[in-house]
Amino acid sequence: MPEEEAATPDSTAVRVALWRALHTQVDPVPHVLEDEVGLRLVAPDDDWRRRPDMDPVFTGGFRAAIVARARFIEDLVAEQADRGVGQYVLLGAGLDTFAERRPEIASRLRVFEVDRPGPQAWKRRRLIELGFGVPEWLRFVPVDFEADSWWEELTAAGFDPGRPPVVASTGVSMYLTKEANTAMLGQIASFAPGSTLAMTFLVPSAAGVPRPGRPSRIRDCRGRRPSVGYTFHQLLRPERHAGTGSRRRLSNRPARADVGYGRAVLRQSR
Numbered sequence: 576m577p578e579e580e581a582a583t584p585d586s587t588a589v590r591v592a593l594w595r596a597l598h599t600q601v602d603p604v605p606h607v608l609e610d611e612v613g614l615r616l617v618a619p620d621d622d623w624r625r626r627p628d629m630d631p632v633f634t635g636g637f638r639a640a641i642v643a644r645a646r647f648i649e650d651l652v653a654e655q656a657d658r659g660v661g662q663y664v665l666l667g668a669g670l671d672t673f674a675e676r677r678p679e680i681a682s683r684l685r686v687f688e689v690d691r692p693g694p695q696a697w698k699r700r701r702l703i704e705l706g707f708g709v710p711e712w713l714r715f716v717p718v719d720f721e722a723d724s725w726w727e728e729l730t731a732a733g734f735d736p737g738r739p740p741v742v743a744s745t746g747v748s749m750y751l752t753k754e755a756n757t758a759m760l761g762q763i764a765s766f767a768p769g770s771t772l773a774m775t776f777l778v779p780s781a782a783g784v785p786r787p788g789r790p791s792r793i794r795d796c797r798g799r800r801p802s803v804g805y806t807f808h809q810l811l812r813p814e815r816h817a818g819t820g821s822r823r824r825l826s827n828r829p830a831r832a833d834v835g836y837g838r839a840v841l842r843q844s845r
């Protein structure tokens with residue numbers, strides 16, 4: 576597929592970017608995160624806040640979860656950078672804007688944004704149009720997790736497998752098949768000791784979570800379906816994936832039983 580044909584942003588990435596911007600516009604200070612760069616990238620129509628999925632009251636819980644996970648990851652990356660970690664891998668980076676908002680930290684790292692080719696081409700173009708550019712330390716890794724070897728592409732982009740990274744995967748696993756998730760976690764488990772994985776996932780017991788393969792039934796406060804729907808493919812059970820990988824253990828510490836925010840540190844097997 577020619578890259579140019581599909582050079583459009585991913586709708587789920589747009590939604591969370593707009594939720595992050597909405598946080599700064601409708602929620603009281605102090606804000607968990609200040610991120611309106613994603614809004615600038617998307618450049619929606621002036622009435623974007625009237626989208627059904629931007630209802631400020633109904634989407635309050637989603638918005639809180641989105642900014643909390645982004646802030647959690649950013650604090651983690653800052654902490655790890657201070658400890659000398661030099662690589663940051665964003666799996667399914669979407670419209671993440673850490674590199675643009677926190678260049679004082681990001682420029683000390685090699686930042687690898689991994690996502691589909693089309694949305695990445697679009698994001699690259701928008702970053703250049705807005706004057707952010709794409710600095711040498713920011714590497715785009717265009718892959719489809721279902722079809723390509725993201726590991727090979729990551730290495731080709733300059734990732735050093737001999738050194739530990741921080742790996743973030745937020746809002747991605749539920750869109751992937753079991754095979755892609757299993758392969759991804761297995762590959763991450765082979766990363767260098769000292770690597771850190773932070774990921775979010777939906778577990779089957781989460782209230783309101785649609786069954787895999789079924790369209791979302793989320794509606795706004797007036798009962799309307801969001802204009803842009805989505806379908807989850809896989810919900811993860813942390814207990815099944817802890818231990819993924821043959822050589823090293825993944826110790827998983829979900830912060831909540833249903834939402835599934837997990838942070839895993841790779842350690843050598845005893």
Ligand SMILES: C[S@@+](CC[C@H](N)C(=O)[O-])C[C@H]1O[C@@H](n2cnc3c(N)ncnc32)[C@H](O)[C@@H]1O
Pocket residue numbers: 585587588591592666667668669670671689690691694718719720721744745746747750751
């Ligand atoms: C909900 S967005 C999350 C973006 C970002 N991690 C965040 O939290 O703002 C999901 C992202 O996963 C990416 N994604 C979904 N399926 C993918 C696949 N098969 N290969 C590569 N990326 C994929 C989408 O393009 C999108 O950018």
